[in-house]
Amino acid sequence: MLNVKLIVTTLCLLLLVCDSVVESRKKKGNKPPCSTRKSFGSASYKFFGVRTLYKYARKKLPTTSNRSPENCHPVHIYLIARHGARLPHKGTRREQLRLQTFLRTLNSTGNAKLCSADMEALRNWVPWVGENVDKNQTEYGDNEIRGIAKRFLKLLPELFPTPSAPFDFRFRSSDYQRTIATMRVFAKEIFKKGRPRNSDIERTLQEANLQVVPLFDDTYLRFNLICQKYLKTVMRNSSRYAEYKNMLSGPLVDRIIRSVAFRLGVPKTSITPKFLYTIYLDGCSLQQWNDAENGPWCFPFSKKDLKALDYLTDVKEYWHRRHANRITREMSCDLAKDIMGSLNDAAESDRRGDDFPKGTFRFAHVTAVLSTAANFGLYQEDDLPVTEENYRSLMRNRKFSMARLSPSAGNLAFVLYKCGEEYKVQTFLNEGLTSIPGCSESDGKLCPLGYVLDHYRDFVPGSESECNYDEICQV
Ligand SMILES: *[C@@H]1O[C@H](CO)[C@@H](O)[C@H](O)[C@H]1NC(C)=O
Ligand SMILES: *[C@@H]1O[C@H](CO)[C@@H](O)[C@H](O)[C@H]1NC(C)=O
Ligand SMILES: *[C@@H]1O[C@H](CO)[C@@H](O)[C@H](O)[C@H]1NC(C)=O
Numbered sequence: 001m002l003n004v005k006l007i008v009t010t011l012c013l014l015l016l017v018c019d020s021v022v023e024s025r026k027k028k029g030n031k032p033p034c035s036t037r038k039s040f041g042s043a044s045y046k047f048f049g050v051r052t053l054y055k056y057a058r059k060k061l062p063t064t065s066n067r068s069p070e071n072c073h074p075v076h077i078y079l080i081a082r083h084g085a086r087l088p089h090k091g092t093r094r095e096q097l098r099l100q101t102f103l104r105t106l107n108s109t110g111n112a113k114l115c116s117a118d119m120e121a122l123r124n125w126v127p128w129v130g131e132n133v134d135k136n137q138t139e140y141g142d143n144e145i146r147g148i149a150k151r152f153l154k155l156l157p158e159l160f161p162t163p164s165a166p167f168d169f170r171f172r173s174s175d176y177q178r179t180i181a182t183m184r185v186f187a188k189e190i191f192k193k194g195r196p197r198n199s200d201i202e203r204t205l206q207e208a209n210l211q212v213v214p215l216f217d218d219t220y221l222r223f224n225l226i227c228q229k230y231l232k233t234v235m236r237n238s239s240r241y242a243e244y245k246n247m248l249s250g251p252l253v254d255r256i257i258r259s260v261a262f263r264l265g266v267p268k269t270s271i272t273p274k275f276l277y278t279i280y281l282d283g284c285s286l287q288q289w290n291d292a293e294n295g296p297w298c299f300p301f302s303k304k305d306l307k308a309l310d311y312l313t314d315v316k317e318y319w320h321r322r323h324a325n326r327i328t329r330e331m332s333c334d335l336a337k338d339i340m341g342s343l344n345d346a347a348e349s350d351r352r353g354d355d356f357p358k359g360t361f362r363f364a365h366v367t368a369v370l371s372t373a374a375n376f377g378l379y380q381e382d383d384l385p386v387t388e389e390n391y392r393s394l395m396r397n398r399k400f401s402m403a404r405l406s407p408s409a410g411n412l413a414f415v416l417y418k419c420g421e422e423y424k425v426q427t428f429l430n431e432g433l434t435s436i437p438g439c440s441e442s443d444g445k446l447c448p449l450g451y452v453l454d455h456y457r458d459f460v461p462g463s464e465s466e467c468n469y470d471e472i473c474q475v
Pocket of ligand 3: 232233234237238239
């Protein structure tokens with residue numbers, strides 16, 4: 001009798017304890033997801049395809065000054081950079097208005113799971129993309145470019161005398177506000193060094209002859225827009241978005257829609273896959289790119305969601321950027337020749353003791369930088385194609401990551417050194433020292449110019465195997 005009572009009491013006690021343990025577990029698990037938590041929003045994940053801020057993707061250029069390899073001094077730098085963070089195109093305003101309309105339905109199920117602070121921030125969100133945005137570079141974008149200039153100036157002080165003369169460098173950009181702005185910001189940073197604060201930098205910029213390549217017939221920096229073979233076989237290929245559409249309507253995105261709808265307290269059916277991508281692209285990622293801050297449209301996404309959507313973005317880009325299409329790299333022939341021609345001429349002039357510009361700077365777009373990097377074999381791709389099917393294998397460490405390869409201000413630089421009697425070349429991709437394929441000397445990271453000229457002979461102007469843009473792009 002007593003025993004039974006004891007057992008019952010113990011059981012009750014245990015149950016009570018268990019119950020409260022379960023209860024507290026539940027409470028923890030049920031805590032509304034909130035952007036203040038590490039696993040939520042863009043505070044948790046910073047990679048958004050080609051709209052990734054440069055600071056998250058760049059490698060570490062040595063920050064101590066004057067870091068030339070031992071017994072070497074720099075002779076020339078060639079740099080091709082993408083513009084910095086920019087505003088979106090006009091059509092984005094319409095998408096943002098749709099987002100605003102959607103806000104009225106928040107918590108219509110009465111069961112929204114997002115924490116109230118985040119819900120409040122979302123409700124207070126207003127479309128901010130104006131009528132005349134036209135992809136102009138933002139101030140933040142200017143600063144990204146300024147940072148790159150500052151670091152290279154510090155790394156190679158011998159190439160940037162104080163003050164530099166306007167004709168010490170060659171500048172060229174494609175004909176867009178964002179690339180011209182990029183070129184001016186970069187040039188200004190160079191000419192500012194060693195000049196008094198009140199000096200007339202504008203006049204120096206004029207004398208420096210900053211060139212803008214007219215869009216019409218720009219085979220140099222905007223070659224992808226006019227390369228007929230690329231347009232026909234890749235850009236206008238009817239299969240171009242097949243994998244993207246496949247993934248967009250697939251189970252992975254469906255799961256994200258379910259979570260996002262649940263968190264926002266809206267019926268799942270009110271978010272189509274396309275609209276989910278609008279929330280991600282024109283709500284979340286755009287604001288991150290523009291303000292460098294964790295905007296409210298990122299709040300309904302977990303870190304895992306954002307990772308998957310960055311992957312989806314890569315799936316979308318993969319088709320027209322993958323190495324499997326030879327044309328995507330070969331079409332940068334003229335730019336590749338500009339690089340090899342500059343390095344070769346700089347070495348020749350130095351050998352003869354002639355004057356030659358200390359730097360050649362080009363400002364363009366994702367495609368120009370990526371295609372050139374691919375043409376030089378400076379980045380590899382994964383063995384598997386970037387598709388939904390390969391998500392599990394590639395989501396962690398894929399090589400084809402636009403966020404890491406081509407963030408805003410993504411860039412490729414070649415530095416020519418004279419080491420003793422020999423000329424050598426260093427290559428930097430987003431400021432990370434990169435090997436020249438097949439060059440065994442110091443792992444290809446300081447490669448004899450002789451090897452470079454031979455390895456890239458297709459890009460050496462006047463060589464027997466010199467590439468020809470018109471032939472490459474002809475259909
Ligand atoms: C959603 O609506 C319900 C019912 O009106 C309310 O109790 C709840 O606080 C709301 N949740 C949020 C996050 O606004
Ligand atoms: C974008 O740049 C163009 C050309 O400089 C300028 O006319 C236009 O006003 C700018 N728009 C915005 C929104 O800054
Ligand atoms: C479209 O792409 C596929 C796969 O790369 C290719 O086989 C096909 O030839 C392309 N179509 C055209 C018109 O070039």
